[in-house]
Amino acid sequence: MFVVRSTHWAKGFKPPHRKALIASTVSIVVALTGTVGWAAYKAQQREKIEDAAALLSTACNSDFTANSQVLNTAQKQTEQATQSLSQISSLPLIGDPSAQHYLTDSAKCLQDLKDTQNFFQAQSLSQSGAAATDPTPHPVAEWRSIQTSLEQSIALLQPIASDSAISPKAQEALKLNQTQLEKVRLRMQFEQEATTELGLAKAAKQEADRLLETASTPGDFAAAEAKMKEAVHFLTLIGQGHTASEEAQALLVSYRADLQNIHSRQEVIQLRLLVQQFQEFAQFADGLDNIQSEPDFRAYSKRVHDLQNQFKTFTEQTSLAGHPATKSLELALIRYHDVxxxxxxxxxxxCNDWGRAILTQRSNWWIPVTYELEGDTQSLVTKYELNPSAGQEGQTSLNVDDIVTRIWDQADQRVQRAERQI
Structure with missing residues (x-):
C-alpha cells in the first residue's frame, strides 16, 4: 500500500500545504470543543432552571398563609429561585424560554407572598381593635392610637387581589377592621365629649369660686350659684364607661355640696335684706305724725301689705321658712298687721268711747279691755299681754294710741331678735 500511495503522489498529486492542514485541524478541534461546551452550557442552564422550578414549587405550594414562619421560608425560596432564573438569558438560541415562564410564575407567587405578608402585618396592627367591644374605658390619646392602627391595617388589606391565596381571610379581616374602626371612632368621640365636659365643669367651678371671693349681694351669689349649677350640669352629662367617670362622680358630690352652700349663703343674704326691710318699716311707723289721719292710714296699710308680700315670697322661694329669724319676723308682721x-x-x-276721750282729754279712740279683732278668739289685751299698768286696776277701756305703741314695741323686739338670730 505504501508503494501505491507513493506512486500516486509521484504521478502529480499535490499534498496540502502544511499550514493549511494545521489550520483545518485546529478548526475541527475548536468546532468539536464548542459543540461539547454548548451542550454542557445548555445542560447547566437546564439544571439551574429545574432547581429554580423545584424551589418555586416548594415555596408556592406550601401553606404560607398558615403562619409567618412558613411565609418567611417561602419568601426566601422564591427570591432565591427568582434570582437564579433572572441570570438566564432571554436571547434566542442562547436562552431558554421556560425560564421566562417560571419567572412569570415567580412574580405571581411573590405577589401572593407579599399579600400574605401584608395580611399578617395587618393582623398585628388590628389586635388593638378588640378594645372597641371591650367595656374598659381608654383615654382619647389611646383611642386615637387604636384608630390609626386600624386605619393602617385596612390600608394593607384593601389592595389584596381577589385571586390572592390569602384573599378570603383578608376580606373577612377587612370587614371586621372596618366595623371595629367605626366603633372606635364613636368611643373616641364619647370619650372626647366626656373629657371636654369635665374640663368645662372645672372651669365653671373656678369661675364660681372667683365670684364668691367678692360676693356681697344676692345678685353676686346668684351669679356664683348659676356658675356652680353649670358645673354640676356638665358633670351630670358624664355617664359611666369613660376615663373621667370616677373623677366626675367624686366631683359631683363635692360640687353639689358647694352649690348647696352657695344657695344657703344666698338665702341668708336674702334674710338679712328682709330684716332690713322690717327695720325700715319700724322706722317708718315710728315717724307717723297722726295715726288717725287718712294719709297715714293708707300709707301704713300699703307698707304692711308690701311687707307681707315680701315675706311670703321669701318663705316660698327659700328653705329658711323654719329659720328662727324668719319666725321672729313672722311674729313682728302679725303685730304690724293687727295694728x-x-x-x-x-x-x-x-271702738270709740267718747266719754272716756272727754274725761282724759286724749284721742277719741278707746277700746274695752275685752276688745277682739275680727277673726280672733281672744282679746288684744290677752293676745299681746297688754294688761293695764299699775294703778289702773279695774280699768275697763284702753287708749288705742297706747295699744299701738305697745304692740309696735313688741314687733320691734322681734325684728331685733331676728337680726341676732341670723
Missing part, C-alpha cells in the same frame, strides 16, 4: 286691722275697725266706728 292695721285695729285702725281699720276704729275708723269704721267700732
Amino acid at each position: 292695721s286691722q285695729l285702725w281699720r275697725q276704729c275708723r269704721a266706728g267700732l
